[in-house]
Amino acid sequence: MTWRASVLTLFPEMFPGPIGQSLAGRALEAGRWSLDTVQIRDFATDRHRTVDDTPFGGGAGMVLRPDIVDAASASVADDRPRVFLTPRGRPFVQADAMRLSAGPGVVLLCGRYEGVDQRVIDAGGWEEISIGDYVLSGGELAALVLLDACVRLLPGVMGAAESAEEESFSAGLLEYPHYTRPADWQGRLVPEVLLSGHHGAVAAWRRAEAERITRERRPDLWAAYQRNHGSVASRAAAP
Numbered sequence: 001m002t003w004r005a006s007v008l009t010l011f012p013e014m015f016p017g018p019i020g021q022s023l024a025g026r027a028l029e030a031g032r033w034s035l036d037t038v039q040i041r042d043f044a045t046d047r048h049r050t051v052d053d054t055p056f057g058g059g060a061g062m063v064l065r066p067d068i069v070d071a072a073s074a075s076v077a078d079d080r081p082r083v084f085l086t087p088r089g090r091p092f093v094q095a096d097a098m099r100l101s102a103g104p105g106v107v108l109l110c111g112r113y114e115g116v117d118q119r120v121i122d123a124g125g126w127e128e129i130s131i132g133d134y135v136l137s138g139g140e141l142a143a144l145v146l147l148d149a150c151v152r153l154l155p156g157v158m159g160a161a162e163s164a165e166e167e168s169f170s171a172g173l174l175e176y177p178h179y180t181r182p183a184d185w186q187g188r189l190v191p192e193v194l195l196s197g198h199h200g201a202v203a204a205w206r207r208a209e210a211e212r213i214t215r216e217r218r219p220d221l222w223a224a225y226q227r228n229h230g231s232v233a234s235r236a237a238a239p
């Protein structure tokens with residue numbers, strides 16, 4: 001069975017957009033996954049094709065109506081996980097990409113305006129997911145981010161090299177730095193150990209660099225990593 005993504009949106013022309021290029025786009029053309037969009041506005045019932053209304057309780061902006069979102073959702077209803085992209089959601093992490101890519105696909109709901117009536121989110125069992133602590137003008141770019149992260153994990157989409165890399169991020173560390181020729185670029189030299197041919201020394205250096213950069217940039221990831229992989233070396237390297 002092909003991994004299937006269905007996207008409910010007021011802006012279907014935004015899909016596949018940038019992920020139609022490169023890895024995910026080639027995988028789409030190769031039939032390793034499928035993408036369909038549902039124009040939420042097609043489920044409006046009035047002659048002006050209205051999809052939103054003013055918020056109960058007052059305030060700025062408009063809210064997507066539950067009856068219209070429900071009808072749009074029912075048009076693609078099946079057993080796939082349903083994800084509502086919203087800055088109010090749980091943070092999207094690599095484990096979510098792994099879980100979603102392991103299943104039959106996803107149904108994604110992209111919010112616009114000030115929000116979506118909460119009753120249709122609760123009633124439909126939508127999982128609420130955010131891609132980070134900033135506000136986008138709609139869920140579409142977040143949906144594209146989620147899809148890219150999932151699709152690259154599908155069988156046959158990534159090469160073996162990237163798969164191994166994936167495991168290293170999943171281990172909870174940021175990546176070590178990479179270098180290629182020339183060995184001397186504008187007087188900046190590649191770390192000596194990488195030219196040594198000593199595979200054990202290279203592996204140890206990369207691990208130490210990954211730990212250092214994680215400690216410096218992401219104390220949250222570093223704390224979690226230490227809880228899971230506590231080692232003498234890690235403790236010695238801690239500030």
Ligand code: 6GU
Nearest residue numbers: 085086131132136138142
């Ligand atoms: Cl999922 N949607 C919107 N509109 N903004 C976001 C987001 C989602 N994640 C982070 N910011």
